Amino acid sequence: MNMASDPNPAPPGEAARPAEHYDVVVIGGGNAALCAANNARRAGRSVVVFEAAPKFYRGGNTRHTRNMRVAHDEPNEVLTGPYHEDEFWDDLLRVTGGQTDEELARYTIAQSKELWDFHTNQGVRFQPSLGGTLSLGRTNAFFLGGGRSMLNALYRTAEDLGVEIFYDAPVVALAIEDGAFLSATVRIGEREFVVRGGALVAAAGGFESNLEWLREYWGPPADNFLIRGTRHNRGSILRMLLDAGVQPIGDPTQCHAVAIDARSPKFDGGIVTRLDCVVFGIVVNRDAERFYDEGEDFWPKRYAIWGRLVAGQPDQIAYILIDQKSITSFMPSVYPPLKADTLAGLAQQLNLDPQKLERTVSEFNAAVRSGNFDSTVLDDCRTEGLTPPKSHWARRIDTPPFYAYPVRPGITFTYLGTRVNREARIIMEGGKPSANMFAAGEIMAGNVLGKGYLAGIGMTIGGVFGRIAGREAAANVRN
């Protein structure tokens, strides 16, 4: 074990213990937390990181990421072309439908230009966009080896700088007085320690893994949700901050949800559980009925609505149906499709009413107007006189074997967070900025991303505000 994670070697049988005081206390262990910790440490402050997860699971949802969206005026060895700030802003405005703080958003975008160097200086390596993601090769910097590799680099840097890191160390209470941070109570092993700090950086993610909390907004259907990322984002720090009078931001009822394979683990299934074949077939619910236009737009522009669509169906389950023509047209996924030579046989495997499924498919097939199938454009293969329609890429489902993938809502992140200003400083109810509390990452992403999603922007917000929070925390140590 290195010095960084074991500052005070404890007697045998006793877990390592934190010091009584640090200049900067960072809660969380992902991209934002480590950028803050490393930056504060570089400013000469003593820094501790309390990561609730065990060492293997350190880093929250950063583990599951793969790239970071960065503005840049020139291409480089990895990014294939310029991505100017205005274009980034237009993209953000479009996906959020205006639910963004323009000043903060534009500031984030401007600052994103420095992330390439900032992360490179922490040992992070980039590579050209992954196969099949050519559309992101210009806008997004891909981490060599993915998000966990990037995290490992940040942690190596933290260890080398002398940041003290504790794993399996959930913070169970915060002492906050008049909007100023005093101390955190951290549980390590069986013991609890009160650690005083001169400044706080809250970078502990959202609450998407807290099913009870999700149930407050979604009711019983929340029990059928799958969580794509870490099980540790239970929102406990967010809750403590809001209870201490921090001003919230973002719609608490909203979360980013995609349709993922229903056979995925409850937590942490990550990227491999996604399915990209909706546009090639039809999607039916438990009653063997279609419920939405599968070919409304390109999949990258539509995948994020399907979680919500499936959440609205009975039992929160749906089935993507394709036939032999399409089985190799999309990225392979982790679970094999269910397969049968007849639709009735497939229906039996799915526990659907065979007659009903056959009727749904034959109605769909009858409505298909043949055109020139081309998955790279909004083609003219569509249905006529069918509700709901399939506007593009509609081909008859008539070539056995037939395949099905069951899907459920997969929750990526939540939007509720803490309001901050451009110093990453937490704003209290009434609008007063906190003296020494800062937030970075998913816990404050709602300031910039109030709705929707833009690939790689989570890492952008985490990197930009983590860096700023570290700098500002180091400059605002209060006690």
Added chain:
Amino acid sequence: MYATDTQQEADRIMTICNACRYCEGLCAVFPAMEMRRAFTPGDLNYFANLCHACGACYYDCQFSPPHEFSVDVPQTLAKLRGETYQAYAWPRAFAGVFARNGLAISLIAALSVAVFILGFVAANDPSVVFATQTGAGAFYRLMPHNWMVAIFGAAFIYAIVALVMGFRNFWRDIGEPSHPLDDGGSIWQAVKDAASLRYLDGGGMGCMNDSPRPKDGRRHAHHATFYGFMLCFASTCIATLYHYFLGREAPYPWYDLPVVLGTLGGIGLVVGPIGLYIAKRRRDPAMVDHTKTGMDVAFIAMLFLTGLTGLLLLLLRATPAMGILLAVHLGVVFSLFVTMPYGKFVHGIYRFAALVRYAKERRAHEAPPKAAAPAGARPVANPG
């Protein structure tokens, strides 16, 4: 579909990897995997031998143990590699040598050394074996040159034949046509990739042997070992040319080419294997095929002993110890040759073949113009 549990596990893991692809920048295995949607047993054996065991993907993987997907690419492919060595061995009857390889190689080496010592003592007067011999032809007073050529020539030719047959078995198993060596571009690419250990580098970040902190020690040690071996081989070849074409008999003075190459090579064969052994001892047990430790160590030890006995022979060739040292060195080299097809040495053959195949696939894959990303190709999903 699969013959062994290891192949079954490799298929399970590669299916997960193919749905993720975050590691595609690390080495050749993942791009090769991406060219397929499903994997034949030959495909998996090909991936196993293409893997250089750099370890980066284990630490970079969000699904490695203790995650429930339990994706451990280095260990699984190491196990599968071990199985392929056994499966491709020629003749089949000797495949069992791989099962208890450490023991088998130690016994063969000890026996070989003993036979050479006994042979020397039996064939020569003790006053010759234990006397100081110098000048041209000093070695051949102990063992006639023609005998040396006959014995080592036979051992060498046997090793070559057995290795070629193993190569054929591998090449057929991965489904390559029988005329593999007509693609000069791919072979040259593979030579460059092998010579530079391009894929023992974590995609440029470095090898991860015992932690997510990259270290280049293992790569450097492998370079020392490989180039040490090649220098020693070159030294022997040049000495043979001297003997037959220039009529100059060993031993040669220290500044002569065979000695210079042999000395440098010998140093590489001492330092390199020590580095490899240290790296092996430190390696994260999670990535290791524990059934093959004996094989790995036996090969490292044989190379180390080859280098060490060669250097000692050079240093002490003008002393009475020369006779015994020559016998020991020849015994070690002989056993190295005859066990080459039945030990870790084969990794170089199969990996090189896999690199040729990869270069070939890659060229074929990149030949057609790149199509635009299809609508369904890949979502821009990105948690957090």
